[in-house]
Amino acid sequence: MTIEILAGKQNSDGGWPYVRGASWTEPTVYSLLAMLAAGENERAARGLQWLRRVERPDGGFPPQANVEESSWVTALVALLPPGQLGVAAHERAIRWLLSTTGTETTAVYRLRQWLLGNHPPPEQAFSGWPWTPGAAAWVGPTSLAILALEKEARRRPSAEIGRRIAQGRQFLVTRTCHEGGWNHGAPRALGYESGPYPETTGMALAALRGVHTPEVARAIGMAHRFLADCRSADAINWLRLGLMAHGGMPADYCRPAGVECRTLPETSLAMLIGEVQKGRDVLWG
Amino acid sequence: MTMRDLQNSVVHPLPNGRGSATVFDSMCGFRAARVRKRFLRIPQLPPMTGKITRRELLAASAAVAGMASLSSCNREEPLTPSRVSIVRAPAYDQRVYETVRLLLEEHRVDVRGRHVVVKPNLVEFEPESFINTNPLLVHAALEAFRARGAASVRIAEGPGHRRNTLDLADAAGYFKIVPNFEDVFVDLNLDDVTRVRLPRQFSRLGKLYLPNTALGAGLLVSMPKMKTHHWVGATLAMKNLFGLVPGGVYGWPKNVLHWAGIQESIADLHAAFPRQFAIVDGIVGMQGNGPIQGTAKFAGVLVAGGDPVAVDATCCRIMRINPYQIGYLRLATGSVDAQISEQNIRQSGEAISAVATPFDLISEFQSIRLENS
Numbered sequence: 132m133t134i135e136i137l138a139g140k141q142n143s144d145g146g147w148p149y150v151r152g153a154s155w156t157e158p159t160v161y162s163l164l165a166m167l168a169a170g171e172n173e174r175a176a177r178g179l180q181w182l183r184r185v186e187r188p189d190g191g192f193p194p195q196a197n198v199e200e201s202s203w204v205t206a207l208v209a210l211l212p213p214g215q216l217g218v219a220a221h222e223r224a225i226r227w228l229l230s231t232t233g234t235e236t237t238a239v240y241r242l243r244q245w246l247l248g249n250h251p252p253p254e255q256a257f258s259g260w261p262w263t264p265g266a267a268a269w270v271g272p273t274s275l276a277i278l279a280l281e282k283e284a285r286r287r288p289s290a291e292i293g294r295r296i297a298q299g300r301q302f303l304v305t306r307t308c309h310e311g312g313w314n315h316g317a318p319r320a321l322g323y324e325s326g327p328y329p330e331t332t333g334m335a336l337a338a339l340r341g342v343h344t345p346e347v348a349r350a351i352g353m354a355h356r357f358l359a360d361c362r363s364a365d366a367i368n369w370l371r372l373g374l375m376a377h378g379g380m381p382a383d384y385c386r387p388a389g390v391e392c393r394t395l396p397e398t399s400l401a402m403l404i405g406e407v408q409k410g411r412d413v414l415w416g
Numbered sequence: 417m418t419m420r421d422l423q424n425s426v427v428h429p430l431p432n433g434r435g436s437a438t439v440f441d442s443m444c445g446f447r448a449a450r451v452r453k454r455f456l457r458i459p460q461l462p463p464m465t466g467k468i469t470r471r472e473l474l475a476a477s478a479a480v481a482g483m484a485s486l487s488s489c490n491r492e493e494p495l496t497p498s499r500v501s502i503v504r505a506p507a508y509d510q511r512v513y514e515t516v517r518l519l520l521e522e523h524r525v526d527v528r529g530r531h532v533v534v535k536p537n538l539v540e541f542e543p544e545s546f547i548n549t550n551p552l553l554v555h556a557a558l559e560a561f562r563a564r565g566a567a568s569v570r571i572a573e574g575p576g577h578r579r580n581t582l583d584l585a586d587a588a589g590y591f592k593i594v595p596n597f598e599d600v601f602v603d604l605n606l607d608d609v610t611r612v613r614l615p616r617q618f619s620r621l622g623k624l625y626l627p628n629t630a631l632g633a634g635l636l637v638s639m640p641k642m643k644t645h646h647w648v649g650a651t652l653a654m655k656n657l658f659g660l661v662p663g664g665v666y667g668w669p670k671n672v673l674h675w676a677g678i679q680e681s682i683a684d685l686h687a688a689f690p691r692q693f694a695i696v697d698g699i700v701g702m703q704g705n706g707p708i709q710g711t712a713k714f715a716g717v718l719v720a721g722g723d724p725v726a727v728d729a730t731c732c733r734i735m736r737i738n739p740y741q742i743g744y745l746r747l748a749t750g751s752v753d754a755q756i757s758e759q760n761i762r763q764s765g766e767a768i769s770a771v772a773t774p775f776d777l778i779s780e781f782q783s784i785r786l787e788n789s
Contacts, residue, residue, distance in 0.1 A: 150603075157664070195609065197609070197610075200665075263667060263671075266672050269667065330580065362583065362587070363583035
C-alpha cells in the first residue's frame with residue numbers, strides 16, 4: 132500500500148471520494164491525515180483547500196460539499212493539525228464541537244420529557260455527540276469527537292474541553308453492551324439486549340485511551356475475540372486502533388489474507404495504523 | 417368532525433412496555449409509541465374520573481391535533497384496485513428464478529430502456545439468515561429485469577446500523593451469488609446526493625438529501641424481508657425505503673428519521689418515490705422481536721405488486737396482522753377504506769387464507785393481531 136494509491140484517487144477539486152464520484156469530507160480527512168503523516172505536504176495542500184472551501188458559516192463541516200448542514204465529520208476535520216488546516220478554521224471546528232450535543236441531554240428536551248411525565252433513563256445523564264444536530268448522541272460520533280478534543284486538549288488544555296471529554300467518556304461507558312463492547316449506541320431495546328459490533332467497539336476503545344474500568348476491560352476482551360475472525364477492513368482498522376490505545380494489540384497479529392480495503396477511508400486508516408506502529412502518534416497527538 | 421367522531425377516536429395508551437426505558441427506547445420509542453397510540457383507536461370512551469392529569473391534557477391535545485391532520489388527508493378519490501400476487505416459493509433454490517420471471521410477466525412490468533434499482537434489505541452480518549433479503553432472490557430479480565429489456569439494473573442499499581456495507585453484503589452471501597457484485601452494487605449510504613423537497617410532508621422533515629441512484633431510477637424495486645418490527649409492527653416494502661436515506665449524511669443509525677417520526681418518515685419516503693414495484697421475500701421471514709432479534713418464520717411465499725401499500729397490506733394479512741393498525745399504511749392511504757382494503761386489492765395467485773400463518777408478535781403489539789382487533 133503506497134501513498135500513490137491515495138494520490139491517484141484525488142478528485143480534480145482537491146477532495147477525495149469514498150470509492151469514486153464526488154468528494155466527501157470523511158475520505159478527504161483520512162486521506163489528508165495519511166498524506167501528512169507521510170510528509171506529502173504539497174500533495175495535501177489541494178485537499179486542505181477543498182476543506183476550507185466547504186466550511187459552513189457555523190464553523191462546522193458538511194459531509195459533502197453540496198450538503199448545507201454541519202455534521203459529525205467536523206470531529207474528523209478537527210483531527211487535522213491546526214497549522215495545516217488553518218488555526219482559525221480549526222478553532223471554529225473545536226467551538227462547533229463544544230457547542231454540539233445530543234438532543235436528549237438539552238434543557239429543552241428534558242423539560243419536555245418532564246412535562247410529559249417521562250423519566251429519562253440513567254444513561255441520558257451524560258452528553259455525547261450526534262451524527263447530525265437535532266438528533267440523539269451515538270457511539271460513533273461521540274468517539275470521534277472525544278479523539279478530536281483529546282488531541283486539542285494536549286495542545287491547549289481547557290476546563291471546558293476536559294468536561295466534555297469526561298462527559299463523552301461516561302456516555303460511552305454507560306452504553307456498553309451486556310457481553311462487552313459497543314454497537315451503534317443502543318445496548319438495549321424494549322428490554323432486549325443487543326450485541327456489540329467490531330468497528331464501534333474499536334472506535335470507542337480508541338476514545339477511551341487511558342480509561343480503566345471493568346467495562347473497558349470487558350470491551351478489550353471482546354475486541355480480541357472480534358479481531359480473531361473479523362473479515363472487514365474497516366472493523367479490523369478500528370479494532371487495531373482501539374487495542375493499540377490500550378497497549379493490547381497482539382504482537383503476532385497478522386491481517387487475514389483476502390480482506391480488502393474497499394473504500395478510501397479504509398485504505399487511509401490502514402496507512403495511519405502503519406505510522407502508529409512506527410511510533411508516530413498521528414491520531415491522539 | 418362531530419363530538420361522537422372525536423369520542424370514537426380517543427386514543428388509549430398501550431400497556432407499559434417490557435423492561436426499563438433504555439437509550440433506544442427513548443430515541444425511537446417515545447415517538448414510535450405516540451404514533452402507535454394514534455392509530456390504536458378503541459370505540460369506547462374511558463371511564464371519567466373527574467380529574468384530568470397533565471399527561472391526559474397533553475394527550476388529548478395531541479389527539480385532537482392528530483385527528484385534524486388525518487382528516488385533511490381523507491380525500492374522496494376514485495380508486496383503481498391495485499394488483500397483488502401471492503405465489504408459493506418453498507425454498508431458496510433455482511426455482512425462484514422462474515417464479516420471479518413469471519411474477520414480472522404477470523404484472524406486465526415494462527422496464528424497456530429504463531434504469532431499474534433493486535433495493536434489498538441488508539441489516540446484519542449474518543450468512544444464510546432470516547435478517548437479510550436472500551441474495552438468490554435478489555439475483556433472480558436482477559436477471560428477470562435484465563431479460564425484460566431494462567437499460568440497466570443496479571442493486572442498491574444503505575444499511576441503517578453497519579457502516580461497512582460491502583463487507584455486510586459479502587457476509588450475507590451477495591458476492592457469492594451475484595456475479596461481479598461490486599460492479600452492479602451501489603452503497604446508498606455513500607452515493608452522491610441531491611436535496612429533495614418531500615412531496616407529502618407527513619413528518620416534519622420537509623426536505624431530505626437522497627441518493628442520486630435512487631432518484632434517477634426509472635423503477636425502484638423494494639425487496640424486503642417479511643418481518644415483524646418492534647417499533648412499527650411490521651417491516652415490509654415501505655419500511656424498506658429507510659435504506660434509501662444516506663448514512664453518509666445522516667449517520668448510522670439514521671436517527672433524524674426517528675426524531676421526525678418513524679411512521680411519518682416511512683410515508684414521506686413512499687410518496688417521494690412514485691415509480692415502485694415490490695417483491696417481498698416471505699419464503700423465510702422473521703417473527704417476534706424483529707427486525708433483528710426475532711426468530712425465523714417459514715411462510716413460503718413471495719408477494720409482489722406495483723403498489724407497495726397494497727403489497728404491504730396483503731403481507732400483513734398473511735402474517736395475521738391487521739393492516740389498519742399499521743400507522744404508516746394508514747398515513748400513506750389517507751383514508752381507512754382505500755388501498756389497504758381487501759376489496760380494493762385485485763388478488764391473484766394463492767388466496768391469503770391458503771398461505772396465512774401467524775407471525776409471533778411481542779407483547780406491545782398483541783393488539784394489532786387480526787384476531788384481536
